[in-house]
Amino acid sequence: xxxxxxxxPEMSVQEAExxxxxxxxxxxxxxxxxxxxxxxxxxxxxxxIRQEAYKQQNATENRFSVNFQKAAKSFSLKISDSQLGDxxxxxxxxxxxxxxxxxxxxxxxxxxxxxxxx
Amino acid sequence: xxxxxxxxxYLIKTRGQQVTLSCSPISGHRSVSWYQQTPxxxxxFLFEYFSETQRNKGNFPGRFSGRQFSNSRxxxxxxxxxxxxxxxxxxxxxxxxxxxxxxGQGTRLTVV
Numbered sequence: 328x329x330x331x332x333x334x335x336p337e338m339s340v341q342e343a344e345x346x347x348x349x350x351x352x353x354x355x356x357x358x359x360x361x362x363x364x365x366x367x368x369x370x371x372x373x374x375x376i377r378q379e380a381y382k383q384q385n386a387t388e389n390r391f392s393v394n395f396q397k398a399a400k401s402f403s404l405k406i407s408d409s410q411l412g413d414x415x416x417x418x419x420x421x422x423x424x425x426x427x428x429x430x431x432x433x434x435x436x437x438x439x440x441x442x443x444x445x
Numbered sequence: 446x447x448x449x450x451x452x453x454x455y456l457i458k459t460r461g462q463q464v465t466l467s468c469s470p471i472s473g474h475r476s477v478s479w480y481q482q483t484p485x486x487x488x489x490f491l492f493e494y495f496s497e498t499q500r501n502k503g504n505f506p507g508r509f510s511g512r513q514f515s516n517s518r519x520x521x522x523x524x525x526x527x528x529x530x531x532x533x534x535x536x537x538x539x540x541x542x543x544x545x546x547x548x549g550q551g552t553r554l555t556v557v
Contacts, residue, residue: 360545
């Protein structure tokens with residue numbers, strides 16, 4: 328079974344600075360998807376960024392980018408120019424390509440609570 | 446385009462009762478998955494429906510069941526509620542089974 332580990336229960340960063348959230352995973356598959364989801368106090372899970380394992384290029388979405396190290400099974404999220412609205416729980420998630428969230432569903436890490444200091 | 450809609454948003458039930466939660470996926474999406482979120486266990490996969498068929502189920506007892514209708518709307522049912530079933534239940538929809546999931550705002554279930 329796949330596992331996802333987020334070793335930082337909480338992170339704090341000053342507004343406008345850059346922060347990196349860590350995620351490692353374990354799988355025996357060669358092709359899969361990785362995601363970062365954001366869950367603000369409203370509790371709705373919002374997709375931040377997605378990475379396909381077969382792609383070597385790291386995904387980027389505006390201020391959000393990932394550092395995908397397939398051999399190390401590492402998938403970190405970098406948030407540049409942090410804003411107060413970035414404060415939330417961030418979840419790293421894994422999915423097989425056969426289902427994209429289907430067969431075993433998304434496997435989530437425990438989450439990192441990101442605090443933005445004004 | 447409307448997002449994923451879950452109803453009700455909040456629910457209080459008594460131990461032993463049963464409950465039904467509803468999820469309307471994004472228009473055109475055919476896959477609906479359900480997750481349970483608790484402080485202790487985090488986010489756990491319950492089951493996935495695609496084309497009105499349950500495709501997979503997570504490690505939950507048979508008290509948890511669901512179904513999907515021809516319009517892709519899905520319902521989740523929990524029978525003989527236990528205190529430990531108190532959780533946020535999240536529904537996610539995907540265009541197909543191998544595409545990214547979009548979540549609803551969840552149903553907060555409290556069992557007393």
